[in-house]
Amino acid sequence: MTQAPDILAIARDQVLERGEALNQEQVLEVLRLGDDRLEDLLGLAHDVRMKWCGPEVEVEGIISLKTGGCPEDCHFCSQSGLFESPVRAAWLDIPSLVEAAKQTAKTGATEFCIVAAVRGPDEKLLAQVAAGIEAIRNEVDIQIACSLGMLTQEQVDQLAAMGVHRYNHNLETAESHFPNVVTTHTWEERWDTLRMVREAGMEVCCGGILGMGETLEQRAEFAANLAALEPDEVPLNFLNPRPGTPFGDLEVLPASEALKAVAAFRLALPRTMLRFAGGREITLGDLGAKQGILGGINAVIVGNYLTTLGRPAESDLDLLVDLEMPIKALNATL
Template identity: 65%
Template structure:
């Protein structure tokens, strides 16, 4: 049988087809001595099928904390009394300022996020007011992440001008009940179907390192590929105090690079965006390693409840690597 990287080169790099489950699993088992070779191949795939452009996104939490769901990784759940995160809500002026800062940081996309099961009318009204104000002052694409949607809510968001909607599947369907009990995986999948049906781009990813097996990581990647996302944000577990996963280990650098390559080989033509936890799992030069190992987008600055790298450091790095920024 041909070597795993030779098979990936033939199937994914040359033909542009996703690798099968057995090959994806073998990628996750590849030895440390071949990590550089693996990442180089993932980068070749990214360059051939996505180009060299890097897309930068800024995110802001419109409503932080106080969520009624029990997602085990999330410090914003109101059910975890020991979590230090408390409910906060921003006003429209603050959202506009955040969008302006994101644009200054090179972002072409600005995502409005709320910690809720799904939006109520008050929240949708506030998002609509924010979009009007942002579009008046900032040249940037607006996306949203407001939880589980109804058909009517999805249609309204599209009418507001939301271009891309984020709703993470989070993990493999087989592992999801160990992470969340207050809603099920199929509810999330149904929201993504509504997003597509209403003409918005799908953004859906998840978190590596929540106790899933390597087989479940492959399952997760293939389930994401099946919903045909425009963008897949990849997070690495940053264990949050007060949550059920607070004492879980941080994914190692090698584990993280294997996961990045595996996702690239599962979705050769998709935007793979660095999200939370990259600084912990990959170290200070980890963003560079990831962007030369299959990733092609980043979130600049801080995340929702955790600190990220300074946007200036990421922009300097992209300039050094001669990777051009996407522009509007």
């Protein structure tokens, strides 16, 4: 009986040599690999990243302009106003926003993302964002991204006119799993926002959270969903269960499973910026940062996240120096 070709051998020829992404079924095969294959898998994913993306790492900082009190019921999020979770509504003033941008730029980051916990922006929020962007531009040389929820076409056009470089709106999970994660809006509504953002000429940043009760099949489906979208950047988060949320009692994703997912997503998205985001500290620990960056990751969020603490920015920056991974220069993001 002829033995089926090994998926890593297939991936080496298909992705590394020819630059052709793995499809959904192939990604699932990768996710099902045993832990004894993890080192080989991470090595291949790193080779793919180096060949098709290069050694540079993009560094980004994020800040919440409007925190908490969100009307949506995303089951992982402590900023929902519908759950008995500790985050309460608060607004950040413009001077604090500018100071956060300055501190982010000092780390060497080239991207600063303004985030708000809302279904979508109202006139007040968009005015605050516009004022914040103008104030930052007057004092800081950094690209500005936004993550403000679902948008109308008029709002997309307004943000593009403000000079927003990149817009983040995560699909969060596979289309088939989404109703188990959010019930107050649909996966298709998120997709429509992303389509309008791309058509307006802004870069598309879209990823999600792994470890929200999805199956391996749905994890592979999610990778395929993202590949179909063709985003410029994919932030990979890992669930950090928040007290008071519907997902507060879920188990943290095992480190080996998380690293397999990182590598599998790289093989499904060989030319895409793949960013380490929230939850990596609790899921992978300090060692995982190195394993991920040597396993397909080529971008990181430094410092804290929106409602959880991250690694000190210096730790990530020192690691990049140790690994001889240069930080992407600002002019390279234009």
